[in-house]
Amino acid sequence: MEKYHGAIVAIVTPFINDELDEQGLIDLIEFQISGGTNGIVPCGTTGESATLDFDEHKRVIELTVKTVNGRVPVIAGTGANNTKEAIELTESAKASGADAVLSVTPYYNKPSQEGLYQHFKAIAETVDIPMFLYNVPSRTSINILPETVARLAELKNIIGIKEACASLQQISEVIRQCPDDFILLSGDDFTSMPTVFVGGKGVISVTSNVHPRGMADLMEAALAGDIKKANELHYTLFPLMTSMFSAPNPVPAKKGVELMGKIKDGLPRLPLTGIDDKALTVLTGAMKDAGLL
Secondary structure (H helix, E strand, C coil): CCCCCCCEEEECCCCCCCCEEEEHHHHHHHHHHCCCCEEEECCCCCCCHCCCCCHHHHHHHHHHHHHHHHCCCCCEEECCCCCCHHHHHHHHHHHCCCCCEEEECCCCCCHHHHHHHHHHHHHHCCCCCCCEEEHHHHHHCCCCCCCHHHHCCCCEEEEEEEECCCHHHHHHHHHHCCCCCEEEEEEEHHHHHEEECCCEEEEEEEEHHCCCCHHHHHHHHHHHHCHHHHHHHHHHHHHHHHCCCCCCCCHHHHHHHHHHCCCCCCCCCCCCCCCCCCHHHHHHHHHHHCCCC
């Protein structure tokens, strides 16, 4: 499989007593690699990047790169709504040895399309490392349009996008307007299979946290053009995908890996809170049905 293809986990960041659990992170990485994941994204949305301070953010990336040791690609989350901070995090990720970075559209500021272009251009021209754009309008309130993505795809370091707009129409427009070697990865487990069938190359997945093998098999079948097998796997995994969003992400994913005994404490950082009883029932039911508990 090519370097940035398949099921790539948006890995959770474990804490103990609100401090980074380094051994827990190492254990999660080993679980992912042994489970067949095709890559690891530390410090993404699922990794609670919004509540990591700069030192923690840099340490998570550094420890991930060291633990992975070249076995799969590491795409480090380095986005920010402050261009200078995004550059600093991207420089640190490069120094740590990350293979690529993932840079989210600036949130809260609500920049124009030209502002988005200039933001990503500044990062790409300052730090010489492969970059994936990250579009997730439901969280940032900003949608980077296909025309803007196509402009950015002309820049040497910008090699792809994690597209979490959940619109196959927009995804198709991005693929249509960008160069053939531009890599579109789904940012949404639910649409990962159809995204591959319209030209995507894989998914940056939440569900992979608890079921790396299942998501890897799904993406492998889809990329091989095996529609029947991919469809069967999609519907087998669908209840588990749903359970990952029974509470705000990454609350169910963190609780799930705790239930599997992969980390000691599945609590997120405030302002996120622990899973409630209703969501826990959905989560445990789906995990049992998937043979994970």
